[in-house]
Amino acid sequence: QSPVLVKEYAAVSSIHFSPSTPHDFAVTSSTRVQVYSSSTHAVKKTISRFKDTAFGARIRGDGKLLVAGDATGLVQLFDLNSRAILRTLRGHTGPVHVTGFSPENTQILSGSDDKTVRVWDVPTESSIAVFSEHQDYVRAGLTCSDNANLILSGSYDHTVKLWDLRANSCAITMEHKFPVESVLIFPGGGLVASAGGNQLKIWDILGGGRLLQAVSHHQKAITCMSFDGTATRILTGSLDHHVKVLNIQDYKVVHSIKYPDPVQSLAVSPDDTHLAVGMSTGLLSIRQRVVKAADKAAAQQKALRGGTRQFFTRGAAHRPEDSDLQIESRKKKRLRxxxxxxxxxxxxxxxxxxxxxxxxxxxxxxxxxxxxxxxxxxxxxxxxxxxxxxxxxxxxxxxxxxxxxxxxxxxxxxxxx
Structure with missing residues (x-):
């Protein structure tokens, strides 16, 4: 489908889809974070309670909270419903470009231009770990979804580091040889990917950080990357105006999309129906996947004929989703x-x-x-x-x-x- 183009006030530095349905997405630009509806592509919420430029907004797994950093060094936790500030985490001395939630949702990760990576305890608002071995700005980082004790970070010092919270130290250091803009952890936690310069590199964590693959499909620096909903593709965005889709089997390009301006951020919805791309000029492109006519025809052929047993028992095994509106049935009160x-x-x-x-x-x-x-x-x-x-x-x-x-x-x- 033709993309929906929205003009933001400044460069779109970050996009993140909510892991929970209906998969709304947070767009970070200038001094505000806007939450867009995945169904109408309209702004649902605007959070503008930042004293300076906002960075790296992330929505929690249950879709109820949002965390973001800013140029003053603060990390703030917001209630998405009321937009109230629930926590303000102070400790960084430089702009915070990286934020994220742990798999248990009780801890927050942050990476800053002060060259440190911090892990915060949300209930107590205290820093429980500070990693300071990077020698330059930390611009990428995330917590392993399969092991909350493992944290991956990438820095402009050309290194990717795997931190272990249990030992409170760096477990593995990988030399990317370019300023690292984005990192990913594969499902299972055995492989990681790093993007910097015009190169994408795949590392084997179980093998001690051994380089498995290095590919260069872009003409200019890669600024962002993301898995698709099934983690069988990697999407990379670059300053060369292109977003390229790579197959993780051989890391060859299976699809390429050209945009009018340098790409600075991108995200794919968990259900693979939306691709949102932010550009350095403030343009936001929202693409929605359309169901093919052949798929529609196949669905119509499978339609059940009225009067059959299958027709009357249809939907018996259906389980409601979290976003479904459930109407409670009123039980008739039995009189004594x-x-x-x-x-x-x-x-x-x-x-x-x-x-x-x-x-x-x-x-x-x-x-x-x-x-x-x-x-x-x-x-x-x-x-x-x-x-x-x-x-x-x-x-x-x-x-x-x-x-x-x-x-x-x-x-x-x-x-x-």
Whole structure:
């Protein structure tokens, strides 16, 4: 489908899709972060509570919180619903270009131009780890989704470092030989990718950081990269105006898209339906995948014929998604026996039923109050012999000493007498 083009105020430095449906996406540009709807491509929320240029906004896995850094060195945590600032993390002395959540959502990763990588504990707002072995700006980083103790970072000092939170130190250092702009960790955590200069490099972590592949499909520096929704393709964006799609089997280009301006950021939705690309001139391109006519025809052929058993049992195995609106069914309240008699104005039966069912004192007293208000107490007690009066008299003897019930029960006793 033809892309939707939106003009932002400044260069689009970061784009991130929400991992949870409906996969809205956060666009970082200038001093604000805008959250776009994946269905209407319109702005849903605007967060502009930054004192300087914002960087690297990321949406948490549940889609409820957003974290972003800024040029003053602050890392701020926002509630996406109210846009309120929930946490302000202070400690960096340079602009923070990298932010991200840990897989458990209780920690935040940040990388700064002060050459450090920090891990923050959200509940206490404190820094639990500081890695300072980089020699230049840290412009890329993320936490391993399969192991929250492993953190990958890339720097303008031409190195990619794998940090281990358990040892609080650098486990592996890989020499990219160009300023590193973006890094990725493959599913499973065995391989990582780094992009810098016009080269994409694949490293074997299990092999001690051994270089497996180096490819150069762009004419200028690669500024960003991302997996597709199934992690079978890698998309790279470059200053040469191109986004290229690589097959991870052989790292050859299977598709290429040209844009009007240098590409600075890109992201793919988890369901592979959207590709959002940000450019250095402030242009934001949103492409939506259209279902092919052949797929539609195949779906129509599979349509069930009315009147068949399959037609009537369709959807029985369907499970609702988190974004579905669930309408609760109202359960009809079942009346107790004494309530049924009361509704039928059978006051004597109602009194007998509530005493026979051994209901709590407050329920029996409430029924007696209701009978008094209805003027039906004499009708409920009248015409009874000695045996029929035993349950109510025993109840009065047990509860008349309770100050809460004594006045009412004295009135009932007077009616009996």
């Amino acid at each position: 026996n004494y309530e049924k008699y009361l509704r039928a104005f059978q006051y004597a039966n109602a009194l007998d039923a509530v005493l026979a069912e051994n209901r709590t004192a407050i329920i029996v007293v409430s029924l007696l109050e209701d009978l008094i208000h209805r003027g039906g107490l004499r009708e409920a007690l009248g015409g009874r012999d000695d045996r029929a009066l035993v349950p109510i008299v025993q109840f009065i003897l047990r509860k008349i000493s309770n100050p809460r019930y004594s006045k009412l029960l004295i009135d009932v006793a007077n009616v009996i007498l």
